[in-house]
Amino acid sequence: MATEKSAGPILLELDEATWDAQIDRAASWLGDTLQVQEKFRKFAEDTASEMREPHIKKYLQDIIERARAHEELVRGLIRTIGREPSGGRSLAGAVLAKGGELIADVVGLVGGARGNWKDLRQLLIESQDALGAFAIVEQLGYALGLPELADPAFRAVAEKTKDHLLIQEFVLEMGPVAILMHQHA
Amino acid sequence: MPMTATRASRDALRRLPTSARPAVDPAGVVVPEGYEVEPVLVGLSFPCGMGFADDGSLFLLEGGSTWPTRPYMPARILRLDTASGEVDEIGVEVLGGPRGVAARDGAIYVTVKGGYHAHLDRYDLKTKERTVLVDGLPSGGWHEPSDPVFGPDGLIYFGNGSVSQNGVCLPQGFTVDLAKHPEACDVPGQDVTLTGNNVWSRDPTMPFPFLAETGPFKPFGTPAKKGEVIRGQVKCSSGLWRCHPDGSGLELLAWGLRNPYGLAFDEAGELYASDNDFEEKGERAIADDPDRIWHVKNATAPHGSVATPSWYGFPDLCGDGLPAWHESHRPRKGKAAEPLLEDPPPWAGPAAYLEKPHSCMTHMEFCRSDAFGHHGELFLAQFGTYAPLNTPDPAALDRGFRVLRINMQTGVGEPFLRNREPGPASAHPGSAGLERPVDCKFHPDGRSLYVLDFGVTAVAPTHVVAYARTGVVWRVTRI
Numbered sequence: 001m002a003t004e005k006s007a008g009p010i011l012l013e014l015d016e017a018t019w020d021a022q023i024d025r026a027a028s029w030l031g032d033t034l035q036v037q038e039k040f041r042k043f044a045e046d047t048a049s050e051m052r053e054p055h056i057k058k059y060l061q062d063i064i065e066r067a068r069a070h071e072e073l074v075r076g077l078i079r080t081i082g083r084e085p086s087g088g089r090s091l092a093g094a095v096l097a098k099g100g101e102l103i104a105d106v107v108g109l110v111g112g113a114r115g116n117w118k119d120l121r122q123l124l125i126e127s128q129d130a131l132g133a134f135a136i137v138e139q140l141g142y143a144l145g146l147p148e149l150a151d152p153a154f155r156a157v158a159e160k161t162k163d164h165l166l167i168q169e170f171v172l173e174m175g176p177v178a179i180l181m182h183q184h185a
Numbered sequence: 186m187p188m189t190a191t192r193a194s195r196d197a198l199r200r201l202p203t204s205a206r207p208a209v210d211p212a213g214v215v216v217p218e219g220y221e222v223e224p225v226l227v228g229l230s231f232p233c234g235m236g237f238a239d240d241g242s243l244f245l246l247e248g249g250s251t252w253p254t255r256p257y258m259p260a261r262i263l264r265l266d267t268a269s270g271e272v273d274e275i276g277v278e279v280l281g282g283p284r285g286v287a288a289r290d291g292a293i294y295v296t297v298k299g300g301y302h303a304h305l306d307r308y309d310l311k312t313k314e315r316t317v318l319v320d321g322l323p324s325g326g327w328h329e330p331s332d333p334v335f336g337p338d339g340l341i342y343f344g345n346g347s348v349s350q351n352g353v354c355l356p357q358g359f360t361v362d363l364a365k366h367p368e369a370c371d372v373p374g375q376d377v378t379l380t381g382n383n384v385w386s387r388d389p390t391m392p393f394p395f396l397a398e399t400g401p402f403k404p405f406g407t408p409a410k411k412g413e414v415i416r417g418q419v420k421c422s423s424g425l426w427r428c429h430p431d432g433s434g435l436e437l438l439a440w441g442l443r444n445p446y447g448l449a450f451d452e453a454g455e456l457y458a459s460d461n462d463f464e465e466k467g468e469r470a471i472a473d474d475p476d477r478i479w480h481v482k483n484a485t486a487p488h489g490s491v492a493t494p495s496w497y498g499f500p501d502l503c504g505d506g507l508p509a510w511h512e513s514h515r516p517r518k519g520k521a522a523e524p525l526l527e528d529p530p531p532w533a534g535p536a537a538y539l540e541k542p543h544s545c546m547t548h549m550e551f552c553r554s555d556a557f558g559h560h561g562e563l564f565l566a567q568f569g570t571y572a573p574l575n576t577p578d579p580a581a582l583d584r585g586f587r588v589l590r591i592n593m594q595t596g597v598g599e600p601f602l603r604n605r606e607p608g609p610a611s612a613h614p615g616s617a618g619l620e621r622p623v624d625c626k627f628h629p630d631g632r633s634l635y636v637l638d639f640g641v642t643a644v645a646p647t648h649v650v651a652y653a654r655t656g657v658v659w660r661v662t663r664i
Contacts, residue, residue, distance in 0.1 A: 007192050007270055008192050008193055008194050008195065009192075009193055009195065009198060009209075009223070009224045009225055009226060009227055010190050010191070010192060010193070010225065010226040010227070010265075010270055010272065011190070011191050011192075011193045011197070011227055011228050012188070012189075012190050012226060012227065012228030012229060012272065012654075013188065013189050013190075013228055013654065014201060014202060014203070014227065014228040014654065015189055015191045017189075018186075018189050019202045021186070139255055139256040140256075142255070142256050142650055142651065142652055142653060143230075143256045143258060143653045143654075144203070144653070144654065145202075145203030145204065145205040145206060145640075145641070145652040145653060145654040145655050146203065146204055146205065146652075147204060147205050147643070147652070148204060150650065150652075154650075
């Protein structure tokens with residue numbers, strides 16, 4: 001038994017090949033995040049344009065502004081870890097948003113709701129999806145020892161959490177009149 | 186993904202890919218004259234404890250879900266052959282993860298935080314088979330099981346901290362207890378009668394944050410009644426036990442130890458436990474409670490003879506023996522404490538050693554080597570403060586972040602290993618020294634002290650985060 005001293009320190013899973021593979025996987029998740037965020041933003045735009053209640057319309061427009069900034073943030077985070085955002089994701093986000101609107105129509109009709117409330121309800125689901133994606137980005141930042149990934153994601157998660165609560169409040173407030181009276185929000 | 190451990194040059198440690206800890210460099214670390222310090226292994230994720238076998242194998246515990254609980258990284262038990270530098274995996278533990286380890290007779294004994302229950306496990310080093318020896322220790326809250334240590338009697342000794350931070354389960358432990366373990370609560374080690382003082386707080390688990398009323402030894406949202414008796418259990422929280430190496434003969438020696446993370450026997454066979462202060466935040470906030478080392482005197486009593494466990498003060502007394510509601514412990518932040526126990530047991534203090542609050546005393550070991558020097562003194566890792574999160578006291582901002590050596594006979598301690606500037610290296614741009622020492626253990630060759638560094642934790646007034654892959658094993662050698 002002796003204490004080994006000459007061969008230098010040991011790196012645990014910090015060699016270049018292992019690290020690159022981890023960064024590739026993180027970049028892939030960031031691509032997913034960009035896609036769901038684009039889907040959320042596009043859905044929010046379509047929902048806001050249909051909204052009649054002026055306060056809700058204004059709040060959604062504010063959320064859209066933040067959503068655009070968060071979208072840009074993800075593109076920046078992908079570059080921060082040395083990868084490039086994929087252009088194809090953007091188109092996919094818009095297409096998925098349209099798909100979400102169809103789902104909202106079907107679910108709304110089956111549930112008895114009429115009008116634009118069903119879009120607001122679907123927006124809540126899209127918001128949860130995008131919020132969760134950002135929260136995972138934050139955790140990836142901690143898992144990789146990268147504050148430049150974790151810190152901006154933390155701030156985005158905080159903003160998106162507040163936006164999500166706001167959307168939830170309007171879904172809950174307007175739900176009964178949409179379902180019982182078939183009124184628009 | 187298979188584990189990779191590769192040799193690197195010292196120079197490579199100055200350009201690590203982890204920007205939270207971009208470099209590891211002993212130049213930022215101060216040791217006494219006649220000693221040198223060097224990094225041995227870099228890249229551990231949330232390491233919480235370590236222990237040597239007699240052949241020089243060093244068992245390293247990656248904590249899994251730690252402080253804070255997110256993100257989980259694999260709760261691996263690794264073995265570093267300190268002669269060859271080879272690293273292999275002994276096992277992967279369950280959530281929350283392993284916290285302390287001791288090796289003996291071809292096996293390692295590992296304390297594990299668990300979910301609702303902490304446990305003591307045994308791994309056969311030949312087969313890597315895992316056996317749970319002791320289970321059912323109340324957990325699912327804030328604190329941790331301790332190091333397991335073997336006593337001179339051949340029994341294994343281990344502790345387990347309190348479930349609540351400050352005596353009542355409250356929202357500050359949200360990700361640990363309220364979200365994952367809403368039924369978790371403290372359990373006393375002997376019968377206690379409650380005052381009926383409850384604590385009001387917001388309930389973050391409800392659709393609206395309505396108020397909730399919670400009592401001691403109760404899950405969050407459950408109040409206590411005046412005069413209510415809570416029955417003591419052998420498997421309590423804040424306890425310290427011993428048993429045979431097969432898990433039989435479990436005996437409770439002590440309770441009321443808030444966070445007994447480090448245990449160590451001196452050469453005379455006396456047992457000591459490190460313990461940490463109440464936090465100065467939240468709805469039962471307590472200021473200026475000193476960190477401490479307790480002398481667990483009844484560890485020398487014959488096995489099976491301890492009819493009544495010693496009580497060390499949790500949840501009502503501070504480390505100095507004063508009540509948590511004493512004027513000297515009034516909080517600057519949060520709501521002041523009220524008495525919880527109507528009939529507190531006799532206090533087993535005073536402490537053998539008191540330290541400034543929020544130094545965060547972790548694992549420790551007595552030096553048994555003339556070759557290393559300071560024979561008979563206690564070496565103790567100090568993780569470092571969570572200020573400004575857990576206290577607004579600016580004096581606490583750079584406490585800890587070092588290894589202390591303490592003469593338990595004289596009660597005098599002094600830094601043995603520290604950064605050139607107080608606080609963690611990450612608080613000082615350009616420094617690449619220590620972050621958060623969480624363990625220190627002597628190599629069986631008697632010449633080196635190994636120091637386990639948890640890695641980078643960033644603390645804000647509102648929250649705390651930790652970065653994986655930033656843990657380091659350091660070695661201090663007498664030259």
